[in-house]
Amino acid sequence: MSLAAVVIVVVATVLIGAFGIRVSRTTSDFYVASRTVSPLWNASAIGGEYLSAASFLGVAGLILSHGVDMLWLPVGWTGGYLVLLVLVSAPLRRSGAYTLPDFAEARLESMVVRRTASVLVVLIGWLYLMPQFQSAGLVLRTITGAPVWAGGLLVAGVVVLNVLSGGMRSITFVQAFQYWLKLTALAVPVVFLLLAWKADGAPSLTPQDTAVWLTPLGGSREYEVYSxxxxILATFLGTMGLPHVLVRFYTNPDGRAARRTTLVVLSLLGAFYLLPALYGWLGRLYAPGLVRTDTVVLTLPSLMIGGTLGDLLTALVTAGAFAAFLSTSSGLTVSVAGVIAQDLLKGGVRSFRIATLMAVAVPLVLALWARALPVADVVGLAFAVAASSFCPLLVLGIWWRRLSTTGALAGLFAGGGLACLAVLVTITGGPYDGMLGALLAQPAAWTVPIAFLVMVMVSLGTQHRVPRGVGTIMVRLHTPENLDLDRGDWRPRSS
Structure with missing residues (x-):
């Protein structure tokens, strides 16, 4: 049944994506769906791509292992959209850019800054894609016994097919469908699981478990407070620097629609993140010794209910898991391919399709080579890199007119470079013990302040490098839509 569910999700994804072929003709269709996506439709698509394997599987697994400490993950991932709403969403849409590197060049009038931003977009995208492929392999092996590489290869193939067919417009249809599938795939089984828990006498945690597992910061890990x-800092500030999230705001008709989209996203994420916490808590009661905690969502239906109903519910959860892999991987692939096509290739639809293959191939190889980490931990590292690079660039670029080209570049190298180094050491080496291990595993607490400080101090010392057109771009970013301004798409000088 679970294998049939995977096949159904894959076929549905391909068919819905194929619909995009009929309506995707121009470059704007492929990159930003011609900026015609409504707030509700766009919010559903954002929820579809944002709720990745880390949300669907990883949060429940970490709550099972570490208790309420890990509730900060869904809180941070949702709260990040509040910061995005207040500081970034509307001005970013008004910029008229296609991608984050487009915005960087428009604000700072520098091709060097643009190239640096492009490299960071690609690195963050690859770092986020890698756990999607690893988790797909884990799930397919769990339900069928297939080799661990098979699931990642299946997801990569479907994503490439969808993105090549219709770009952003095609992916929008797919991701909106997959958000509601993921919500259903967690909500329906949890009702039956709670009924089974009630029929079992509503068991509760032992006093020892309550003392260790339910007390915030009460785990046995070292440097718990720092971690x-x-x-929290990485998740709250990293959301605004995720390229596959920000590119969706470029698809809104205007800044007002971008704000409405963010409000709807907050509601959709809040509803979804209630569910993984319940799975983690039930897993602590019924599967406390589970070795691969990322599989607790898949394990509970057969463990607590069993029989045909348990198999059906497992199949539904499996379908939701593959929807998570496909939707997030699709959004990441579109954002990374867009940057590669514009900055490394010649641009246009043909370059976008070539870039799609490049965007998927590297993280697929990394997923097979790098050591396996809990999926939510790897995604947390991607958030740390985003928070240490694009967060200061966007906040200062939108709200501080004295940001200089040299300051922005220095901050990107300092914050983004140090975060990438910590991530590389964590994934390929380690685990390291003591304070060094904590600093490398959760680098945002020191890399984000360094990035902001370097950008501000270097900018103050290089005011002669403030772009000449800063006044014009600031007016464009902050002028309300009801004023009559020319708001056509911004075009990079390189084109």
């Missing part, structure tokens, strides 16, 4: 607050 928790660093994770």
């Amino acid at each position: 928790t607050y660093s994770l």
